[in-house]
Amino acid sequence: xxxxxxxxxxxSGGQAFAECLADQLGYPVVGREILQAAASDLGVSEAxxxxxxxxxxxxxDRQTATRRVYVVGLQAALAEHVxxxxxxxxxxxxxxxxxxxxxxxxxxxxxxxxxxxxVLVEHEGMTPDAAERHIREVDAGRARWxxxxxxxxxxxxxxxxxxxxxxxxxxxxxxALTAATLEQPEFAVTDERRATLENFRLACRVKRALVIDPxxxxxxxxxxxxxxxxxxxxxxxxLSTGETGDRIAEISRAVSGVKQVRLRLEWFDPYx
Amino acid sequence: MAIIAISRGxxSGGLAVAECLADRLGYPCxxxxxxxxxxxxxxxxEETVRRKLQTPPGPWDLMTRxxxxxxxxxxAALAARCxxxxxxxxxxxxxxxxxxxxxxxxxxxxxxxxxxVQAVLSRHARTSPSAAERFxxxxxRQRRRWVRRLYDVDINxxxxxxxxxxxxxxxxxxxxxxxxELARQPxxxxxxxxxxxxEAFAAECDxxxxxxxxxxxxxxxxxxxx
Numbered sequence: 010x011x012x013x014x015x016x017x018x019x020x021s022g023g024q025a026f027a028e029c030l031a032d033q034l035g036y037p038v039v040g041r042e043i044l045q046a047a048a049s050d051l052g053v054s055e056a057x058x059x060x061x062x063x064x065x066x067x068x069x070d071r072q073t074a075t076r077r078v079y080v081v082g083l084q085a086a087l088a089e090h091v092x093x094x095x096x097x098x099x100x101x102x103x104x105x106x107x108x109x110x111x112x113x114x115x116x117x118x119x120x121x122x123x124x125x126x127x128v129l130v131e132h133e134g135m136t137p138d139a140a141e142r143h144i145r146e147v148d149a150g151r152a153r154w155x156x157x158x159x160x161x162x163x164x165x166x167x168x169x170x171x172x173x174x175x176x177x178x179x180x181x182x183x184x185a186l187t188a189a190t191l192e193q194p195e196f197a198v199t200d201e202r203r204a205t206l207e208n209f210r211l212a213c214r215v216k217r218a219l220v221i222d223p224x225x226x227x228x229x230x231x232x233x234x235x236x237x238x239x240x241x242x243x244x245x246x247x248l249s250t251g252e253t254g255d256r257i258a259e260i261s262r263a264v265s266g267v268k269q270v271r272l273r274l275e276w277f278d279p280y281x
Numbered sequence: 282m283a284i285i286a287i288s289r290g291x292x293s294g295g296l297a298v299a300e301c302l303a304d305r306l307g308y309p310c311x312x313x314x315x316x317x318x319x320x321x322x323x324x325x326x327e328e329t330v331r332r333k334l335q336t337p338p339g340p341w342d343l344m345t346r347x348x349x350x351x352x353x354x355x356x357a358a359l360a361a362r363c364x365x366x367x368x369x370x371x372x373x374x375x376x377x378x379x380x381x382x383x384x385x386x387x388x389x390x391x392x393x394x395x396x397x398v399q400a401v402l403s404r405h406a407r408t409s410p411s412a413a414e415r416f417x418x419x420x421x422r423q424r425r426r427w428v429r430r431l432y433d434v435d436i437n438x439x440x441x442x443x444x445x446x447x448x449x450x451x452x453x454x455x456x457x458x459x460x461x462e463l464a465r466q467p468x469x470x471x472x473x474x475x476x477x478x479x480e481a482f483a484a485e486c487d488x489x490x491x492x493x494x495x496x497x498x499x500x501x502x503x504x505x506x507x
Contacts, residue, residue: 119439164439166391171459172445182466186444189462193455 010094010112010203011036011196013187014103016163017118019147020125022175026118027099029184034191036095039087043100046086050217051078058083059101076158077229078220080106085217092210094203104168105159110209111202114190115168118183120175208234214264215239224256232261237268246279282308282367282471283464284382284479286375288436289390291420292400294448294456298390299371301457306464311362312372318358322490323350330355334373337426350493352378352431357486364483366471373424376441377432382482386469387441388460392448 017023031038048055084106104115129140155163173183211234219225230243245253261270289295303310320327333351356378376387401413428436446456
C-alpha cells in the first residue's frame with residue numbers, strides 16, 4: 010500500500026513516469042481527474058481552477074482567501090482516491106496536499122530545459138524560443154504560487170522524499186527505482202496507516218462542506234478527524250445571533266461518516 | 282559494475298549509506314583514503330588537503346593556483362580508484378571531481394538539521410546542541426562557497442545528481458536499496474568502453490598532477506609522489 014505523488018516542471022516526463030509506475034504496480038493513476046472532480050464540487054470551470062494553481066495569488070485573492078477554497082476542494086477530491094491506499098498522483102501540489110500522511114512517497118522529477126523544449130517543439134509544433142518562454146513562464150508561476158501559499162521554494166529538495174533527475178536516467182529506470190522503494194517497510198500496509206488515511210478523507214470532506222456552504226465559505230477553518238469524531242478549529246465571527254458555531258457544527262455533522270463534532274473556535278468581533 | 286559518488290552535508294548519514302551500499306554490491310568503499318593518497322602525493326598532511334577541499338579559496342590561492350594543485354591531486358587519487366570500475370565514494374566533491382567521467386551515478390543525501398544535530402551530539406556527548414548546529418551550518422556554508430568558487434554551481438542544485446534522497450522520511454536501508462537498484466541499470470554499467478575512458482581519465486589526472494607538482498616551488502612532492 011503506498012501513495013506516490015509526482016511533482017515536476019511542465020513537460021518533464023511526469024505523466025509518462027506516473028503511467029509507467031501505475032502500470033508496474035497495478036495502482037490507479039490520477040492527475041487531471043482530480044481537478045475535474047474539484048471543479049465540479051466547487052461549481053467552477055476546470056480551466057479556472059487550474060489557473061488558481063498555476064498562477065501566483067493576487068493581493069485580492071489573498072485577502073479573500075479565495076485560493077484556500079480551491080486548495081480545500083482539490084485536497085478533498087484527492088483524499089477520496091487516497092483513502093483506498095494505492096495511488097499514483099501526478100497532479101498539482103501533491104507534496105503539500107498530502108503532507109504529513111503515512112506511506113506517501115513524494116517524488117520530484119527534474120529534466121534538462123533542452124529536453125523539455127524538444128518535447129514542446131515536437132509535439133506542439135512550437136518554435137524553440139516560444140517553447141522555452143512557455144516553460145519558464147509556467148515554472149515561474151508555479152514557483153510563485155508555492156512561495157505565496159506555503160512559503161516554500163518548489164525546488165527545495167527537502168519538500169520531497171526523492172528527487173529524480175531524468176537527464177541521464179530513463180523513465181523505465183526511474184520507474185523501477187521507485188517500485189523498489191515502495192517495497193520497503195516504510196510503505197507496508199498496516200491498520201494504523203489505513204485508519205490515518207480514512208481520518209484524512211473524513212476531515213477533508215468536512216473542510217470541503219464548510220467551504221462550499223455560503224454561511225461558512227470565507228472562514229479559515231481546519232478539521233481533524235479520528236474514528237468519526239471531527240474537531241473543527243479556526244476563527245469565526247461572534248454574531249449576536251450566536252448562530253455561527255451552530256451552523257459550523259450542523260454542516261460538519263451532515264457529512265457522511267461523521268459521528269460527533271467538537272468545536273475549538275476562536276471568536277472575533279466582525280464589527281470592531 | 283558501477284561507480285557511485287555520494288555527496289551529503291556533514292553528519293547526514295552518508296557514511297552509513299555508503300557502507301551499506303558497498304556491502305550490498307561488494308564494492309570497495311572509500312572516502313578519506315583518497316585524501317590520504319593526495320596528501321602523500323603532495324607531501325602535505327591529510328588535514329591540509331581536507332581544508333583545501335572544504336574551505337573556499339582565498340586571494341592567495343587564486344593568485345598562485347595553490348588550491349588547484351590540491352584539487353588535481355585528490356582527483357587523481359580518486360580516478361586511480363575508479364579504474365577498476367566498481368566503487369562507492371563518499372568523500373568530498375565526488376559529483377564534481379568525476380563530472381567528466383561517463384556513467385557515474387551521483388547521489389545526494391539530505392537530512393533535516395535537527396537529525397544532523399542529533400548525530401553530532403551522539404558522537405560528541407559534551408557538545409551543546411547550539412554548538413553542534415553552528416558547526417553544521419559553518420561546514421555547509423564553507424562547502425557551498427567552495428563549490429561555487431571552483432565550479433560555479435550550487436551544491437544543492439538537484440540537477441547535479443541523478444538522485445537526491447531525503448533521509449527525514451526514508452531510512453538508511455531504503456536509501457541503500459534505492460541506490461543499489463539504480464546502480465543495476467544499464468546506463469551506469471561500466472562497459473569495456475567506459476573502462477577505456479576511465480583509464481584515459483586516470484592517465485590525464487596523473488599527467489596534471491605531475492604538471493602541478495613541477496610548477497610548485499622546488500617541485501615539492503613526497504618521495505613516492507606522482
